[in-house]
Amino acid sequence: MKTRDGVLPGGIPYVAAGEGPPLVVFPGFAPRNENPQGLERALAFGAFGELRSRYTIYQLARRPGVAEGATVEDFANDYATAIRATFGGPVKVVGVSTGGAAALRLAADHPDLVERFVVAGAAHTFTPESHAAMQGWLDRARQRRFPMQAMTIVLTTSPWWRPLARVALFLLNDLPDRGKDVSDGIATCQALMRFDCSDRLPDIRAPMLLILGERDGFVSPAIREATIRGVAGSRLAVYERRGHAGILLDKRFARDVGAFFGRDAEGTKDDSTKEADRVVASNERA
Structure with a gap:
């Protein structure tokens, strides 16, 4: 797979x-705001499967050097600057x-830049459980200890599987998250722990597909239902027996994203949407 790196405006x-x-x-959380490399890069693009033959996929990191006290709104504004300057119109x-x-904040704050969007x-x-995991990451990072072991909730919510998850996450520590600057990750964790855009959901007008794992410890059933109710015309796909990270390893992910983006502005569908309609629930609220 050929990839190219660069830096967008902002x-x-x-x-x-x-x-x-x-x-x-x-993309998801990272200790440093930079482009993924090696296996991490392959996995990031691999989740989109054959969509790489239909789209040019641009993965945008967050702006490096973000200061503590930054908010998810700030991340969205940075993305808005880059998208407006690079693509001009909605994407x-x-x-x-x-x-x-x-993405939720971008759709609420910059509706002219979002054609359709998927939140995964x-x-x-x-959830409070995810806040506790992020606080554990913060504490370990500030102590210059390997921090990823605190995030077992990313892989599993089962206490039986946590020891294995800790081993897997230890291998993901950038051995040098000890000795390297992880201030971007610290600022990001703090922003996520403060994040709540429930009051902005009614302002979102772009069609949204929400994809979640049934066992995702970051988003409870109550939270996901409130999000779906809050965004008019939103759609929901819940993957059974999948957790927070597992949805990207599921073959349904690329299929459902492609089907959702295959819908045109008038709501008509191409043939690729038929299978997704079997697993995607509609909330066609006026």
Whole structure:
């Protein structure tokens, strides 16, 4: 898979792959706001499967050097600057986890820039359990200890699987999150723990698809239902037996994203949407 790196206006790093019209991706949490490398990059683009032959997928990192006290609204505003300068008009957006929170704010605050959008592994706020995990990451990062072990909730909510999750997450520590600057991650965690855009959901006008795992510890059933009720015309796909990270490994993800983006402005569908309609519930609220 050929990829290319660059920096968009406003200092937003990006990596792009594929062909066709733009599909803009806001990624999940990272200790540093930079483009993914190696296996992490392959996994990021692999989640989109054959969509790489239909779209040019631009994955936009958050702006490096974000200060403590920054908000998810700030992340969305940075993305808005980059999108407006680069693409001019509205684009299709996929926001994953942290990026999903930013996508909600972008759709609410900059409606002229969002044609349709998918929020995956996020909602209008996050659970207390996820806040505790993020606080654990913060504490360990500030102590210059390997921080990822605090985020077992990313992989599983089961106490039986937590030891294995800790081992897996230890291997994801950038051994040097000890010895490297993780201030971007600290600021991002703080912003996520303060995030709640429930009051802005009625302002969203772009069609939204919300994709969540049934076992996602970051978004409870009550939170996901409140998000769906708050956004007019939104749609919901819940993947059974999947957790926070597992939705990106599910073959349904690329299929459902492609089907949702295959709908045109008048609401007609191409053939690719038929299978997605079997698993995607509508909330066609006026």
